[in-house]
Amino acid sequence: xxxxxxxxxxxxxxxxxxxxxxxxxxxxxxxxxxxxxxxxxxxxxxxxxxxxxxxxxxxxxxxxxxxxxxxxxxxxxxxxxxxxxxxxxxxxxxxxxxxxxxxxxxxxxxxxxxxxxxxxxxxxxxxxxxxxxxxxxxxxxxxxxxxxxxxxxxxxxxxxxxxxxxxxxxxxxxxxxxxxxxxxxxxxxxxxxxxxxxxxxxxxxxxxxxxxxxxxxxxxxxxxxxxxxxxxxxxxxxxxxxxxxxxxxxxxxxxxxxxxxxxxxxxxxxxxxxxxxxxxxxxxxxxxxxxxxxxxxxxxxxxxxxxxxxxxxxxxxxxxxxxxxxxxxxxxxxxxxxxxxxxxxxxxxxxxxxxxxxxxxxxxxxxxxxxxxxxxxxxxxxxxxxxxxxxxxxxxxxxxxxxxxxxxxxxxxxxxxxxxxxxxxxxxxxxxxxxxxxxxxxxxxxxxxxx
Amino acid sequence: xxxxxxxxxxxxxxxxxxxxxxxxxxxxxxxxxxxxxxxxxxxxxxxxxxxxxxxxxxxxxxxxxxxxxxxxxxxxxxxxxxxxxxxxxxxxxxxxxxxxxxxxxxxxxxxxxxxxxxxxxxxxxxxxxxxxxxxxxxxxxxxxxxxxxxxxxxxxxxxxxxxxxxxxxxxxxxxxxxxxxxxxxxxxxxxxxxxxxxxxxxxxxxxxxxxxxxxxxxxxxxxxxxxxxxxxxxxxxxxxxxxxxxxxxxxxxxxxxxxxxxxxxxxxxxxxxxxxxxxxxxxxxxxxxxxxxxxxxxxxxxxxxxxxxxxxxxxxxxxxxxxxxxxxxxxxxxxxxx
Numbered sequence: 055x056x057x058x059x060x061x062x063x064x065x066x067x068x069x070x071x072x073x074x075x076x077x078x079x080x081x082x083x084x085x086x087x088x089x090x091x092x093x094x095x096x097x098x099x100x101x102x103x104x105x106x107x108x109x110x111x112x113x114x115x116x117x118x119x120x121x122x123x124x125x126x127x128x129x130x131x132x133x134x135x136x137x138x139x140x141x142x143x144x145x146x147x148x149x150x151x152x153x154x155x156x157x158x159x160x161x162x163x164x165x166x167x168x169x170x171x172x173x174x175x176x177x178x179x180x181x182x183x184x185x186x187x188x189x190x191x192x193x194x195x196x197x198x199x200x201x202x203x204x205x206x207x208x209x210x211x212x213x214x215x216x217x218x219x220x221x222x223x224x225x226x227x228x229x230x231x232x233x234x235x236x237x238x239x240x241x242x243x244x245x246x247x248x249x250x251x252x253x254x255x256x257x258x259x260x261x262x263x264x265x266x267x268x269x270x271x272x273x274x275x276x277x278x279x280x281x282x283x284x285x286x287x288x289x290x291x292x293x294x295x296x297x298x299x300x301x302x303x304x305x306x307x308x309x310x311x312x313x314x315x316x317x318x319x320x321x322x323x324x325x326x327x328x329x330x331x332x333x334x335x336x337x338x339x340x341x342x343x344x345x346x347x348x349x350x351x352x353x354x355x356x357x358x359x360x361x362x363x364x365x366x367x368x369x370x371x372x373x374x375x376x377x378x379x380x381x382x383x384x385x386x387x388x389x390x391x392x393x394x395x396x397x398x399x400x401x402x403x404x405x406x407x408x409x410x411x412x413x414x415x416x417x418x419x420x421x422x423x424x425x426x427x428x429x430x431x432x433x434x435x436x437x438x439x440x441x442x443x444x445x446x447x448x449x450x451x452x453x454x455x456x457x458x459x460x461x462x463x464x465x466x467x468x469x470x471x472x473x474x475x476x477x478x479x480x481x482x483x484x485x486x487x488x489x490x491x492x493x494x495x496x497x498x499x500x501x502x503x504x505x
Numbered sequence: 506x507x508x509x510x511x512x513x514x515x516x517x518x519x520x521x522x523x524x525x526x527x528x529x530x531x532x533x534x535x536x537x538x539x540x541x542x543x544x545x546x547x548x549x550x551x552x553x554x555x556x557x558x559x560x561x562x563x564x565x566x567x568x569x570x571x572x573x574x575x576x577x578x579x580x581x582x583x584x585x586x587x588x589x590x591x592x593x594x595x596x597x598x599x600x601x602x603x604x605x606x607x608x609x610x611x612x613x614x615x616x617x618x619x620x621x622x623x624x625x626x627x628x629x630x631x632x633x634x635x636x637x638x639x640x641x642x643x644x645x646x647x648x649x650x651x652x653x654x655x656x657x658x659x660x661x662x663x664x665x666x667x668x669x670x671x672x673x674x675x676x677x678x679x680x681x682x683x684x685x686x687x688x689x690x691x692x693x694x695x696x697x698x699x700x701x702x703x704x705x706x707x708x709x710x711x712x713x714x715x716x717x718x719x720x721x722x723x724x725x726x727x728x729x730x731x732x733x734x735x736x737x738x739x740x741x742x743x744x745x746x747x748x749x750x751x752x753x754x755x756x757x758x759x760x761x762x763x764x765x766x767x768x769x770x771x772x773x774x775x776x777x778x779x780x781x782x783x784x785x786x787x788x789x790x791x792x793x794x795x796x797x798x799x800x801x802x803x804x805x806x807x808x809x810x811x812x813x814x815x816x817x818x819x820x821x822x823x824x825x826x827x828x829x830x831x832x833x834x835x836x837x838x839x840x841x842x843x
Binding site: 222224239244404405407408409410411412413415416417418419420423440443446447448450451452453 | 557558559560561563579580582585604605608609611612613615616645646648670671689690692693694695696697
């Protein structure tokens, strides 16, 4: 059994309530930090731990915290990003539903480290029931003195507010989230200034993912160095992976970073292998990361076994690699159509583009329409190059990463599965049947193409 | 003072200047260097927080500064990026950037109706200029374009949402120049639209400036609609003593004969108004007698508006005028520049 850090006690009865949580060592990190540590020392521990943002970008958390501006007389804020909207990702929901106090505890400790007296949880509107669980947990914590004025007699005050979003994917982008939290239209801001300098209400703000903040608890409890012993290289600690798709055992798994991909996808402890047919492709980190063929997921282009870590998954860049992303893992078997899946992604990004900057606003819709035409058996040979050109003109030219996120799945699908796109042009009648590959699996004619 | 080099031309600029402003300074210093100025569809120097949306002013930064000479990984919006000492910028010299800009222009045009022949903005439209410089002759977009019904927002402004490129300039005008914003962007993605939510709601002393800042024909003057093509009118600088606080009464009258067809703010060489004017000047003084006329407006010779040669003094009506004396004309200074 692999080591669990966040989910160590998740199956214990009563862990959702404060009493059960306390019985398993809950709020120890608050006691330790507030009674024995200076705020800077907590930041130092997080730096030592090598913890990286779990929301997708993988930016070192300690470094992010040390960038926080500290002008006199201006409040600072901690905002927890619980707007988990990346298709395929549902790890934070599981954490917040099962063990909400872990997040609250992490927030108290982190706010103490950052000097924030007000913290927010921005949670997506679809998680309304989770917001109620969190509010209940906050109520319990406040009644027990873990929140409010003068926590543990240390003179540190903290209030946590839960804000429910209205269901926009873009509000998971940190600056759009801040705009939404301020009550405005959720449009991403232009950076710089970064939230660490001018964030919520133009005050210095740290925005972190739920899992990142939860990971602060074991880091403070056991020390950053202890945490850094788990994992491999610069990917330290554990990561929650929400696995789905054509696997035998879908669910949320806590893995040690550095777990071999082969073990993750095929062992019975985790995904349990393919459900019936043969694996075709894998998206390891949520819909925005490049899709890779199963073979390239198991081994890098150099032939080394691939590991579930930030570095190993992105080995080979975008040509043969992908990204760990937010941990929204899903696998395809050979009954699935990559063009259909790409179209599905493109439709999603088309729907979710905020419409602020031109390449994304217009380009995502164009991608959607061309892919629809291809998948429904109306495509032409030049459509594939057109798709390639459109995604190239979106990528890197937009305000926020949504443009990139819309472009990468299309680019990688064409890069690795161009023959499947061509099949859609040459076999128009066949692909008009929506279950075309389920009836007759696509046989690859050539080895994966690299562009 | 930081020094910045744009396409090989170096200029020293005050601290906090953006790349676009620095490029404009180069263009103002020497007219021949104006090619280094990136096009700007949404940025407006007189409006705070404008810019960054349209992505046409993207530039490459191969060298960040003397202190940190690393190149910037992605193209940056020049209108919102401040220069650093020793920064090097590529605007027209980087083929990948030109390609990216062409891509942006293509995106701007895929849902644009291209109805220039019936659009009042034709002739003074930034999107026309931009697509002439960075666009292609034919579109690769074959799907149905996004369309909206034209609506009246307020009694003097017509909104053609189909033509809008969502530059947010009119939103910023309403926020910063008028005393209350009642319109904005609703919906998202390619369904986003400028709207008052309730039609006919805009009623404000300075609302007419929304028309002036609109880079395309999305917001047009209802009192000028279909009255004339702009290149058949004669722009004249004029002023009056305006009582409205915040308005200096300096305008351009667009004349046909002695008839004032339209009144607008004075636009400079970058297409931005010099000062914002009030609605009284714009709509209620369409009478030549109400104005002190200063003389013909100097419009860039590349503009179709100047093709009317309105600034040449004519003593005789065109039809009976003798054939022009070419050697004599060649001596004239105002023609030499042409």
